[in-house]
Amino acid sequence: MSIKENYEIAKQAYEKWGINVDEAVERLKNVPISIHCWQGDDIGGFEVNKSELSGGIDVTGNYPGKATTPEELRSDLEKALSLIPGKHRVNLHAIYAETNEEVVERDQLEPKHFENWVKWAKENGLGLDYNPTLFSHPKAADGLTLSHPNEEIREFWINHCIGSRKIGEHFGRELGTPSLTNIWIPDGYKDIPSDRLTPRQRLKDSLDKIFAVEVDEKYNLDAVESKVFGIGSESYVVGSHEFYLGYSLKNNKLCLLDTGHYHPTETVSNKISSMLLYSDKLALHVSRPVRWDSDHVVILDDELKEIALEIVRNDALNRVIIGLDFFDASINRVAAWTIGTRNMIKALLYAMLVPNDHLKQLQEKGNFTERLALIEEFKTYPFGAVWDYYCEKMGVPVKESWLEEVKAYEIEVLSKRL
Numbered sequence: 001m002s003i004k005e006n007y008e009i010a011k012q013a014y015e016k017w018g019i020n021v022d023e024a025v026e027r028l029k030n031v032p033i034s035i036h037c038w039q040g041d042d043i044g045g046f047e048v049n050k051s052e053l054s055g056g057i058d059v060t061g062n063y064p065g066k067a068t069t070p071e072e073l074r075s076d077l078e079k080a081l082s083l084i085p086g087k088h089r090v091n092l093h094a095i096y097a098e099t100n101e102e103v104v105e106r107d108q109l110e111p112k113h114f115e116n117w118v119k120w121a122k123e124n125g126l127g128l129d130y131n132p133t134l135f136s137h138p139k140a141a142d143g144l145t146l147s148h149p150n151e152e153i154r155e156f157w158i159n160h161c162i163g164s165r166k167i168g169e170h171f172g173r174e175l176g177t178p179s180l181t182n183i184w185i186p187d188g189y190k191d192i193p194s195d196r197l198t199p200r201q202r203l204k205d206s207l208d209k210i211f212a213v214e215v216d217e218k219y220n221l222d223a224v225e226s227k228v229f230g231i232g233s234e235s236y237v238v239g240s241h242e243f244y245l246g247y248s249l250k251n252n253k254l255c256l257l258d259t260g261h262y263h264p265t266e267t268v269s270n271k272i273s274s275m276l277l278y279s280d281k282l283a284l285h286v287s288r289p290v291r292w293d294s295d296h297v298v299i300l301d302d303e304l305k306e307i308a309l310e311i312v313r314n315d316a317l318n319r320v321i322i323g324l325d326f327f328d329a330s331i332n333r334v335a336a337w338t339i340g341t342r343n344m345i346k347a348l349l350y351a352m353l354v355p356n357d358h359l360k361q362l363q364e365k366g367n368f369t370e371r372l373a374l375i376e377e378f379k380t381y382p383f384g385a386v387w388d389y390y391c392e393k394m395g396v397p398v399k400e401s402w403l404e405e406v407k408a409y410e411i412e413v414l415s416k417r418l
């Protein structure tokens, strides 16, 4: 049977429940996923005076063929994008600037250092998102940046963040779609602090200074990302969830939730509805923590489906900005992007093919037996047939056939890199 025939049969099964499959497929086309560039080179970046990766995050593995130049990274991204259905976005970090062999300090970065990225994004119909890089730098060597006791160091990072928002604004203006500029800092302490308040006061003050500079919201949206712990900040993180939740609500900024940044039984899926009651938009870093904030490649697990369900059934596809954040250097990096991004899109499709309104009504009526029964039965509905059809329709490989393309790319391109 052809993909189309399988699709038609699947459609009938869903239509019995009043689910419009054609419409779901159309809707899915318009959901952009922000694909993080840093999976392609293990968060290395292209700074001339490059520092080791720091900030309490770690990439493990030594799979050959990582991108070592902007051209290589863009070429790898293009390969991955050709295997992922839909039109998406690419998320950059300041360390991916191209400065022509010149040392440009991070607080001196300007839109012109991202000219090639913007040109490439235009050619490929992509939006761009951005992040100041407040790690892998001598001025972040002690793990403190915006909350640093030293005013000069704080100022350096404040200026870097202000410049970053302008770069984001430039991306948004050039590409016709607002950029999300997300601030994440590593600040924290390994051991039990004797003062939790002062660093948080300083962080608040630094953020106030960063956001005091007007940047057009039509082109740039600001987000702040919290964390529960990092390597070297096990006991205390200055920018905790409560800190940023409070800050973002009070200052009308986006709160960014990274799925690896909460306690192991705490889920982001359960936070989305609460947050959407109080803010117009929120942002996600979809990742996969395995025992800790390990940033494994996103798989189609229960939590991913639950996140997608929360976005879809609350009609929040335009309010939740979906970005990815994982880095695995133990497998082919183009495959990592492809697997993780396809899974995010699959989860959204899955969520669109659940009789969400009916299930809501069952809950309202207190019919928990049917609620559970249907949720479980829908897990084995022919969702795969719809996914295959979607891939075919969007002109990307169906099922695992994309793997052949990655293998060929590995032989032709990746394996030839030093």
Ligand code: RNT
Pocket: 038, 043, 057, 131, 184, 225, 227, 258, 285, 293, 325
């Ligand atoms: C770190 C944060 C942050 C980084 C990227 C590279 O724990 O998740 O988002 O992963 O900025």
Ligand code: ZN
Pocket: 184, 225, 258, 285, 325
């Ligand atoms: Zn993150």
